[in-house]
Amino acid sequence: MTSVNQPLPKHALDDEYPTKTSALQRETEDILQAHVAQGAPTLDRSAHLQFLIRNLVQGFPARYISQDASQPWLMYWTLQSFSVLQVAVDPVNKQRAIDTIMAWQHPDGGFAGGSGQAAHLLPTYASICSLAIVGRPGPGGGWDQIDREKLYKLFMSLKQPDGSFIVSEHGEVDVRGIYCLLVSAYLVDILTPELIEDTAAFIASCQTYEGGFASASHPYYAAQEDKNTPLQCISSPRPNLGEAHGGYTYCALAAWVLLKPFLPEEGAPSIDVKRLLRWAVNMQGSETEVGGFRGRTNKLIDGCYSWWGGGEFALLEALGVSGHREHAPLRPQHEAGPTEEWVGSDDSVFNRDAMQRFILLTAQHPAGGLRDKPPKHPDAYHTLYCLAGLSVAQHRVTQSPARRSELRSAWTPKPEIKYDMVRKTAFTEALCWSEEEGSSIIIGPASNRVNASHPLFNLTMTHSEGIMAHFYKQTLPKRFVRAPPKVA
Amino acid sequence: MPVQSEDYVPFAQRPEWADVVPVPQYDGVQPLAPIFYTPEYKDATDYFRGIVKTGEMSERVLVLTEEVIRMNPAHYSAWQYRYRTLLAINASLKDELEFTKGLAIAHLKTYQVWHHRRLLLAATNDPADELRFLESVLNVDVKNYHTWSYRQWVLAHFDREEMWAGEVDYVDRLLEEDLRNNSAWHHRFFITFQRAGKDTREDVVKRELVFAKQKIALAPNNMSAWNYLRGVLDYSHTPYASQEDFVRPYTGTQVPLSFDSDVIDVENPLPSEGSRLPAVPAIEFLADIYEVEGKEGVDEAIPLWKSLAEEHDTIRKKYWEYRIHEAVTAA
Structure with a gap:
């Protein structure tokens, strides 16, 4: 291959064969590049906080009626944005948040999109995660008012013969619902082998030829011998419903990582990690798109995929995909000046620097809040997923074998509980994620630093630990600072 | 609202x-x-x-x-x-289906309109006009995720010969209009390789390989077509090496001149005029061919990956370095 030093192109290559897709791509690239030329890579913390406070305390304008069935999400996006920005909510508003969330609990179990609505897996995740942030044990604290027995019954009632779950009574099946169910079950300690039977096989069946995951697959069942035999899902074909997609892939992959400790040693379903990785890295836009992430092949980048797409790499590390550590001497972080860009050793397989630049330079709205891309308006959803994306690009959070064994040794068994070993596994696997000291990369001034987020839950490590220690009735061993492994 | x-x-x-x-x-x-x-x-x-x-x-x-x-x-x-x-x-569920048509078009991106339709259609068991209706919806938004996954459900659930029959032509048309429409590529894979009870014959695999390569020839940097090519090869367990003759011209820096323009090799179409070469997916593909050939192959793949890391696909530098590291460790 001859190497000619050409300047980077301004546009993705259309091979002089323009189509609707490439025309839209060009337009978008022009807008993005114009924005990059104007701004500085500084996180406008105070503008975003004002945006969040306005939403939380004053409320959302009438156009959010379209999200009236997603009120727990509006709450979660707002509260978790505060957490990523390292801001805690005051006690009075915390209590109001708890009371609001508990009004969404359905009398028959689970949480609904609003008071008086039907229970649904998605708002259940958002409500429980919100309670992880603002709740506490005891009367009025939310945690002990979650009806876990009814929640478990609801989950079992939504289970389908192919291992999937419908999101609500008469609702649809998709991997988002399964992700939300698994996180909820992990956090409040209601995971059982019955609940997750065949679910991993369903997740695996959603992987497409591109490597990413679709929303769902379609089951075919073997003919029943009689009406009493349970339906048997045929292993092939299980056609994908929809193409590989960043949001579904995050959910499917996180679900896979949550299910993996419980896979049988023999005959377990499998996913193609190599193909998944190839697809995942290709979702990152090139320099012409400032390194943001897209959700599907040949679609436009969107700030929210900073989390869905960027977040996949921490999960892939749990499946053994770890980047190559450069043989460069480590430089302590304090040597970097306040505006100097600091480049440390980087084990990631995606471009963490570029994604931070994308978020800082294009996804911030000048009036506060974050967005899909310019010239769009900010909203609660994009604000969280851009900030959480910034977090995964800054921090490298991985499962630490050292932390895992600390948690295992500190485990207090409860032999009277039927599935105590399942509980122990769930607890230790979920909480062994740790940030390696000195592995963060902050583009722009040091004040750009945001909190690390748990790659499976999208809660801070502290909030994940707090709620799980409560429900599993465990005392967490103290966290010791993890020194970076020796560089060869 | x-x-x-x-x-x-x-x-x-x-x-x-x-x-x-x-x-x-x-x-x-x-x-x-x-x-x-x-x-x-x-x-x-x-x-x-x-x-x-x-x-x-x-x-x-x-x-x-x-x-x-x-x-x-x-x-x-x-x-x-x-x-x-x-x-x-x-x-009357039939009336309800009619009533929700307008809602579906007005609120394409809503899960519920599509799921409601699915419940109704499953209950009425009369999907005769559904694909035509969906075509009119896709005319409004040709990459709408819900509409596509719903269309795929309609095909898989009812599994009627006459419904599958028109799908290849439909996808052909969509890819004729825009060969970068990844939803259409995915649908092509779905109808060709994921239909229950249909073993995909060798001639179909061959036809699909030729189809993908023809589209690559028109726009060699179109990832959708390359992903499809890989998908067909993976599905049929065909070694990537079988495509080496096809791929090689796409890794050069110039569009090669056909010696005899009267002879067109359908198996190995050359990049069209206007192609920006070398095409990243082609370099990647060639490196994949080499990688499985053992240590010597890896030695040939490394400069290709390096060229991607340092020149042609710099945003993914870390990934290409990872590939080198993995290949060297395994070899």
């Missing part, structure tokens, strides 16, 4: 609703992060909660849920309650 017409009458002022007690959303709670509802929406949802509370299933519930859905098509509880009511009062 559509603006209510001036003659919209709130449920609180409709005499036929006088017997229903509206239920406010929050009782004794001053909610945090509230939504500022319009009076019409608040009114309709208060009555909806009232109905849910009493468990009424009647004709007027259809009127009420329609109003709620028109103001907020993502109100899954209103859809769910509507569906249960339709069944309870034995309403």
Whole structure:
């Protein structure tokens, strides 16, 4: 291959064969590049906080009626944005948040999109995660008012013969619902082998030829011998419903990582990690798109995929995909000046620097809040997923074998509980994620630093630990600072 | 949200609703992060909660849920309650399918409109016109995820020969219009390789390989076509090395001149004029061919990966370095 030093192109290559897709791509690239030329890579913390406070305390304008069935999400996006920005909510508003969330609990179990609505897996995740942030044990604290027995019954009632779950009574099946169910079950300690039977096989069946995951697959069942035999899902074909997609892939992959400790040693379903990785890295836009992430092949980048797409790499590390550590001497972080860009050793397989630049330079709205891309308006959803994306690009959070064994040794068994070993596994696997000291990369001034987020839950490590220690009735061993492994 | 017409009458002022007690959303709670509802929406949802509370299933519930859905098509509880009511009062599901056509087009990106249709269509078991309707919807938004996954459900669920029959032509047309439409590529894979009870014959695999390569020749940097090519090879367990002759011209820096333009090799179409070469997916593909050939192959793959890391695909530098590291470790 001859190497000619050409300047980077301004546009993705259309091979002089323009189509609707490439025309839209060009337009978008022009807008993005114009924005990059104007701004500085500084996180406008105070503008975003004002945006969040306005939403939380004053409320959302009438156009959010379209999200009236997603009120727990509006709450979660707002509260978790505060957490990523390292801001805690005051006690009075915390209590109001708890009371609001508990009004969404359905009398028959689970949480609904609003008071008086039907229970649904998605708002259940958002409500429980919100309670992880603002709740506490005891009367009025939310945690002990979650009806876990009814929640478990609801989950079992939504289970389908192919291992999937419908999101609500008469609702649809998709991997988002399964992700939300698994996180909820992990956090409040209601995971059982019955609940997750065949679910991993369903997740695996959603992987497409591109490597990413679709929303769902379609089951075919073997003919029943009689009406009493349970339906048997045929292993092939299980056609994908929809193409590989960043949001579904995050959910499917996180679900896979949550299910993996419980896979049988023999005959377990499998996913193609190599193909998944190839697809995942290709979702990152090139320099012409400032390194943001897209959700599907040949679609436009969107700030929210900073989390869905960027977040996949921490999960892939749990499946053994770890980047190559450069043989460069480590430089302590304090040597970097306040505006100097600091480049440390980087084990990631995606471009963490570029994604931070994308978020800082294009996804911030000048009036506060974050967005899909310019010239769009900010909203609660994009604000969280851009900030959480910034977090995964800054921090490298991985499962630490050292932390895992600390948690295992500190485990207090409860032999009277039927599935105590399942509980122990769930607890230790979920909480062994740790940030390696000195592995963060902050583009722009040091004040750009945001909190690390748990790659499976999208809660801070502290909030994940707090709620799980409560429900599993465990005392967490103290966290010791993890020194970076020796560089060869 | 559509603006209510001036003659919209709130449920609180409709005499036929006088017997229903509206239920406010929050009782004794001053909610945090509230939504500022319009009076019409608040009114309709208060009555909806009232109905849910009493468990009424009647004709007027259809009127009420329609109003709620028109103001907020993502109100899954209103859809769910509507569906249960339709069944309870034995309403015509065919009429309901007709009624939701407009809603589907108006609210393409809403999960609920599509799922409701799916419930109805499964119950009526009459999908005859559905694919045509979906084509009109895809004309509005040709990459709509819900519409595509729904179309795929319709095909897989009913599994009727006459429905599958037109799909290849449909996808051909879509890819003719825009060969970067990845939804259409995925649909092509779905109809060709994921249909139940159909073993994909060797000639179909060959046809699909040729199809993908023809599209690559037109625009060699189009990842959708390369992903499809890889998908077909993986599906049929065909070694990537079988495509080496095809791929090689795409890794050069110039569009090669065909020696004899009268002879067109359909198996190995050359890059079209205007192609930007070398094409990243081609370099990647060639390296993949080499990688499986053992240590010597890896030695040949490394400079290709390096060229991607340092020159042609610099945003993915870390990934290409990872590939080198993995290959060297394994070799």
